[in-house]
Each structure stands twice: as C-alpha cells, then as structure tokens.
Amino acid sequence: MRRRLRQVLIIGLTLSLLGIGVPAWSEDDDRSCNDLMAADTPAYVVCTWLAKPEEAKEIAEFWLGNDGENLMGAEPLPPITIDCDAPGNSCPDDSVGDGEAHDVGSPDVPGAEDGGTPECQNGEQCYIDPQAITAAEKAAAQETPAGRAAQAVAQTSMRVWIDAELADDYKAGQLTEAAKKIAALAATQPGVVGVRFTSQLGFNQNFTTAEELDKFVAEAATALRALMPGKKLAAHTVMPVFACGTNDTCKTEMTKKYPLLDPERVGTWLNKGYIDQLALDGGLLANGYATWKIDATEAQRNQWIQVRARAWDAYAQIAAEDASMAAGAGSAQLTEEQTTKAISERVAATLQDDAAETVTLWSRWQNDQGQVSRLYGEKWATSATWEQLKKLGSIKPRLATVYDPASPEVDVATDLKNLSEVFGQVYLYAA
Structure with a gap:
C-alpha cells in the first residue's frame, strides 16, 4: 500500500x-x-x-x-525536524491548556460544569447559545412546505440548501425575525448544507446606495451565522460588466446601468467571509451584449476569465446559474440535438472553464403571467432534454436545481425523487 x-x-x-x-x-x-x-x-x-x-x-x-x-524506487522526502534541545535552537511554548491532565468527560474550561457557559479569556464572544432557536420554533418550521420538503429530501441522495430572500425583510426592519425563521428551517433537517439568503443581489431589489447594499449583506450574514453556526451561506447575483471582456464601451455602459454590481464590492463580501457560495446568473449572456457584437459564447468566456483572474474561488465556491434551458408554455421542447448543444455550451463548457464548481439549472419556473417553463414534460412526461440530462451521471454532484415545494409538479415526494435522477443538490424555496 x-x-x-x-x-x-x-x-x-x-x-x-x-x-x-x-x-x-x-x-x-x-x-x-x-x-x-x-x-x-x-x-x-x-x-x-x-x-x-x-x-x-x-x-x-x-x-x-x-x-x-x-x-x-522513489521514496518520500525525509521530514524536516528541529531538535529543541540542541544548542542555539529555540522552540516557543505557546500551547493551549493548563498543563494538567484531565479525566475523560471532565470540563476543560472553568465555568463549563453542568452546562454552564465557559468563561472567555478576553471578554470576547466565544460561546453560542444553542437555545437561540427554541424547540417550538423548530417544530413550527418543520410544518412549513419547505420544512416538510427538507425531510423528504432525506429519502434521496441530494444535498439541501434553503433558498430565501431576506432583502425585503431587511428593508422592512424585520431582518432579525426573518433570519430566525430561516435558521429554524435550516435546523429542522441535519442534512441541510446552509442557506441562500438572497437572489439577484444588487440587481433588482431596489437598493439605492452601495452603502445600504453592503450593510444588508453584512447584517444578514452576521445574523444567520450567529443563529446557525456551521451552516454555509450563499447568495445569487449577476456580474454584467464581466461579459464585456476588454470592450471599454461595453464596460462603461454596464457600469452605468448597474452601478451597485461593482466587482470590487462583491470581492470584498467574499474576502470578509460573508458568503461561502456565490452563484452568477447567466441570463444576460444569451443576448445582452449584442450591441457590442459579443455573442453568448464569447460573453460566457469573458465572464469566467474575469472570475478566474480575481481568484474568487480562493474565498468561496463559485456557481453558475441558468434558467434558459427550460421550455416555456406553448413553446416546443428542445430536440435531442439542441439539448446536447445546450449542455455543451451551458454546463460542460462552464465547468471546463474551471471557474464555476457547480451549475444550477432551473428545472421549473413560473413567470408573472403564470406560464410555467420546464426541463421535463408536464406532469413528468418524458422529454428529450430530461433524458439527455439523466445521462450526466458523472457530474451529477456538480448539478443543482431550485424547487418550490409550495408549487409542486405532482407532489413533493414524486418531484424530489425525479429531480434526484439528474441533480446532486437542491435549493428548497422558503416563502
């Protein structure tokens, strides 16, 4: 061996x-x-x-x-060792502990006996009260559509994220209450990875200033981390300027049109640890840059070059998000050939660019007029797109989708079982 x-x-x-x-x-x-x-x-x-x-x-x-x-015949390199007793060598002694042996199960910190709160050395906050979310609040969360769906996902192989929008609650002065409800929901099922607390961040939430946007991200992340230590935080946004590449006119226009979506600002959120996963939407890439003769392929390539150049993946997991493969009501489903091309361009190429680690495909969504778009046929009827996606088993852990348990295709159990045939992760929307 x-x-x-x-x-x-x-x-x-x-x-x-x-x-x-x-x-x-x-x-x-x-x-x-x-x-x-x-x-x-x-x-x-x-x-x-x-x-x-x-x-x-x-x-x-x-x-x-x-x-x-x-x-x-290769052998590992010998380890580098230091003899602390050798003349001229100095080994610092900054180990943690009181220098005394303790029995197994005995408290390590004064004040921790019988469930007491450990004393902090410098008065800093070093203990999170596990009762911040009560049993009653957890029980109530379990009875919500998202709570029941989180329990149903346990019967599949998918990892779970809770998908919520806290921007409106923040602007209404109700961030604390809303964060507590979402945290309680995340705590109802041990397999929940974390919470995506906002979508289209800075794009369409009517934040008026960069300062207000920064404050929302900081306060939402701080509140959630205090309530659910160990869980991850995610956010979804758009980086319009990235797809411009080296086209200065495009960059100027996109910066003017979307002033809050400054890459330096987003990079700061990642650097400060507010966000563990950042999803970048591809909605603008299809035809949003035609004015500057930048097609979808070039726009996507430009975006991921920009992401790699900033080393964002050193601070957080980067995801791509795409809703365009789902066929709308009244429109024809993609053929097998069209699906293969779409998968190559929007899934395979994105992962091969080595900037995004996962791809989120919207499998079902509804517009303002109530029209439903799907990757599969109505009531799970077969479709060329869905059959092609089921063949991507080797990258299933890197594929995710968004699911609203309050608006099922058939029923939650059936829907999640079918989704698990293609996706390794699911974002459960919590209203």
Whole structure:
C-alpha cells in the first residue's frame, strides 16, 4: 500500500510538471507560452511553461524509463525536524491548556460544569447559545412546505440548501425575525448544507446606495451565522460588466446601468467571509451584449476569465446559474440535438472553464403571467432534454436545481425523487 501511495504521489508530481502555469511576466521569457492563447486574451491573463516540451520529455523518460525503475524506487522526502534541545535552537511554548491532565468527560474550561457557559479569556464572544432557536420554533418550521420538503429530501441522495430572500425583510426592519425563521428551517433537517439568503443581489431589489447594499449583506450574514453556526451561506447575483471582456464601451455602459454590481464590492463580501457560495446568473449572456457584437459564447468566456483572474474561488465556491434551458408554455421542447448543444455550451463548457464548481439549472419556473417553463414534460412526461440530462451521471454532484415545494409538479415526494435522477443538490424555496 505504501509503495502504491508513493507511485500516485510521484505520478501526480510528474503530471503537474508537464502542465502549464501562470504567471510569465515578460514576453522575452523563454518559458512564456502566451503564444498559445487567443489574440484577444486580456493582458492580465498570462501563461508560462512549468516544464518546456523538451524538458517534459526528459522528465517523463526519467520516471517511466526502464519499466518505471525510478518511479518504483522513489521514496518520500525525509521530514524536516528541529531538535529543541540542541544548542542555539529555540522552540516557543505557546500551547493551549493548563498543563494538567484531565479525566475523560471532565470540563476543560472553568465555568463549563453542568452546562454552564465557559468563561472567555478576553471578554470576547466565544460561546453560542444553542437555545437561540427554541424547540417550538423548530417544530413550527418543520410544518412549513419547505420544512416538510427538507425531510423528504432525506429519502434521496441530494444535498439541501434553503433558498430565501431576506432583502425585503431587511428593508422592512424585520431582518432579525426573518433570519430566525430561516435558521429554524435550516435546523429542522441535519442534512441541510446552509442557506441562500438572497437572489439577484444588487440587481433588482431596489437598493439605492452601495452603502445600504453592503450593510444588508453584512447584517444578514452576521445574523444567520450567529443563529446557525456551521451552516454555509450563499447568495445569487449577476456580474454584467464581466461579459464585456476588454470592450471599454461595453464596460462603461454596464457600469452605468448597474452601478451597485461593482466587482470590487462583491470581492470584498467574499474576502470578509460573508458568503461561502456565490452563484452568477447567466441570463444576460444569451443576448445582452449584442450591441457590442459579443455573442453568448464569447460573453460566457469573458465572464469566467474575469472570475478566474480575481481568484474568487480562493474565498468561496463559485456557481453558475441558468434558467434558459427550460421550455416555456406553448413553446416546443428542445430536440435531442439542441439539448446536447445546450449542455455543451451551458454546463460542460462552464465547468471546463474551471471557474464555476457547480451549475444550477432551473428545472421549473413560473413567470408573472403564470406560464410555467420546464426541463421535463408536464406532469413528468418524458422529454428529450430530461433524458439527455439523466445521462450526466458523472457530474451529477456538480448539478443543482431550485424547487418550490409550495408549487409542486405532482407532489413533493414524486418531484424530489425525479429531480434526484439528474441533480446532486437542491435549493428548497422558503416563502
């Protein structure tokens, strides 16, 4: 087993050496591979060979030659150790504890006996009251449509998020009460991953100033984290300027039209830890940039280049969201060929761009006129789109959908069972 682990480690290292990395800061650098990128690639996206082709060949021959003799004989590097007793060495002693051995089950902190609150060393908040949400509040949450649906999801393989909108409650001065209801809902089912507390953030919620928007995000995140420690927080928004790429006219117009959706502001939310998952909607990518002759493929490519360049995935999970594959009432379902093309462009390409880790596809939604759009046929009748999606089993954990248990297609149990054939995650809408 140890030999096999060493082989895996060396193979992984070898493959990484054969890859391409960033950055290469000079066009004169003989390790630059910028010539392999498209001519319209932004200047801040650069490329350098970790191992040039001829070097990669030598590396591969070294490890794989003579039936892999060097690979089979590889040993892990010796650990780096420090002798604290050796002359000239100083090892700090900043370990936590009182230096005394304690019996198993005995309290570690004075004041924790018999369920008491531990004393904090510096007066900071270091303890969250588990009774902040009462048993009665949890019981009431379980009886809501979303609460019952969360229990039903346990019969499937899907992970669960609670999907809510706290912006209206915040503007009405009722954030505390609303956050408590949502937190109680998240606590009704142990398998709930977390809460998506807002959608189209900064796009259509009528926030008038950037300061008001920042305050909402900060206060909503703080309230929810205090009520449900350990659960994740998610938000959904749009980044209109990203799809412009290097088109300055487009960027100017999009910034003017959507002044609150400043990438630097969103990056700050991620950096401060307010959001664990950020979903970027693709609704504008289809035809929102035709004025500047940017088609859907280029717009999507531009968006993910911008996301990668900002390293947002270092702070949060990034998701893509798309509702366009669902066929509207009175319109024809996509054919098998059209579905394959749509999956390639809106799912596969998005994941391959390596900026989004998951893709959320709206499987059913209703417009203001009451017309319903679906990925599947009415009452779960078969459709080419749904049958093609069921073939994506290898990436099912990366696919998510949104479901409103108060408006089922057939019934909650049937709907969730069918959705679990395609999706690995579900956002349960809580009104």
